[in-house]
Amino acid sequence: xxxxxLGIDPGSTIGFAVLDLDGKLIKLESLRxxxxxxxxxxxxxxGKIIAxxxxxxxxPKFVGKFASNFGAKVIEPKDDLQFKYKQKVTKxxxxxxxxxxxxKHEMDALAAALFAFKHYQPLFNKxxxxxxxxxxxxxxxxxxxxxxxxxxxxxxxxxxx
Numbered sequence: 001x002x003x004x005x006l007g008i009d010p011g012s013t014i015g016f017a018v019l020d021l022d023g024k025l026i027k028l029e030s031l032r033x034x035x036x037x038x039x040x041x042x043x044x045x046x047g048k049i050i051a052x053x054x055x056x057x058x059x060p061k062f063v064g065k066f067a068s069n070f071g072a073k074v075i076e077p078k079d080d081l082q083f084k085y086k087q088k089v090t091k092x093x094x095x096x097x098x099x100x101x102x103x104k105h106e107m108d109a110l111a112a113a114l115f116a117f118k119h120y121q122p123l124f125n126k127x128x129x130x131x132x133x134x135x136x137x138x139x140x141x142x143x144x145x146x147x148x149x150x151x152x153x154x155x156x157x158x159x160x161x
Contacts, residue, residue, distance in 0.1 A: 002047040003145045005120070006072070007113025008054065010062035014039050015105025017113040018046055021124065021144045025097065030105045036062065040069050050148050053116025055081040055108050075116035086111035123147065130154050 002020060009015035014034050018026040026046055031039060043049065049070040054063045059076050067074045090101060090110045101107045127144055131137045139161060146157035 002141070003050045003148055004047040005051045005053065005113055005116045006043065006049045006066075006070075007109040007111065007116060008039075008052060008063055008066055009105045009108035009112065010060050010066075011105065013103065013105045015103070015107070015109035016043060017106065017110040018043065018049075019113050019117050020047075021120075021141060021148070023117050025093075025099060025110075028099060028101070028106055028110055030103055030109075036065060036069070040066065044070075048149070051075050051116045051120070053112035053114075053119075055086065055112040055115065075119045077115060081111055081115060089114050120148070127154055131158075134158075 004026060005019045005021070007017040013030050013032045015030045016039070017028045020026055031042065049072045052063060052067040052070070052072045053075045054060065055077065057076050057079060059074050064074060086107055090107050093110065093114055094101070101110065124144060127147065128137070128140060131139055131143060136158070139158070142161055143154060143157045146152060146160060147154055150157070
C-alpha cells in the first residue's frame with residue numbers, strides 16, 4: 001500500500017487533499033455535513049496516510065483525531081498559513097494540471113498537504129541523492145516508504161530491501 005500525505009480542512013464542509021510521496025495529487029475533494037468516520041472511510045482506500053497537514057495552529061481537534069485514526073504524524077505550521085500564501089502555492093501547484101479548486105475548503109486542504117510535503121522535502125531530496133549515488137534510483141518509493149513508516153535511517157532502509 002502506497003504511503004500518502006493528507007491535507008485536511010475541518011468544518012461543516014471538510015476539504016481534503018492527498019499527495020503521494022513524489023508530490024503528485026491523488027485526490028482533492030470536499031464533503032458537506034460529513035462526520036469523522038465517513039471522512040476516514042472515504043480516504044482510507046487511497047493508501048496509507050503517514051502525515052496529516054493542517055494550515056492552522058493550534059491543530060484543530062478534528063485534525064488530531066483524524067491523524068490518530070490513521071496512526072499518522074500531524075504536520076503543523078508555526079503560525080496560521082496566510083490566505084495569500086495559500087492562494088499562491090495552490091495556484092502554482094495546479095498551473096499545469098487539469099484540476100480546479102471548487103471552494104475555500106479544498107484550497108486550505110491542498111495548502112496544508114503541500115505544507116506537509118514541503119516539511120519532508122529535504123528528507124526526500126536526501127533519499128533521492130543517496131539512491132542516485134549508488135545507482136538505485138528505482139528504489140525511491142520503497143525507501144521513502146520505509147524511512148517514513150518505520151522511522152529508520154536511509155542506509156538501514158536500503159539494507160532491509
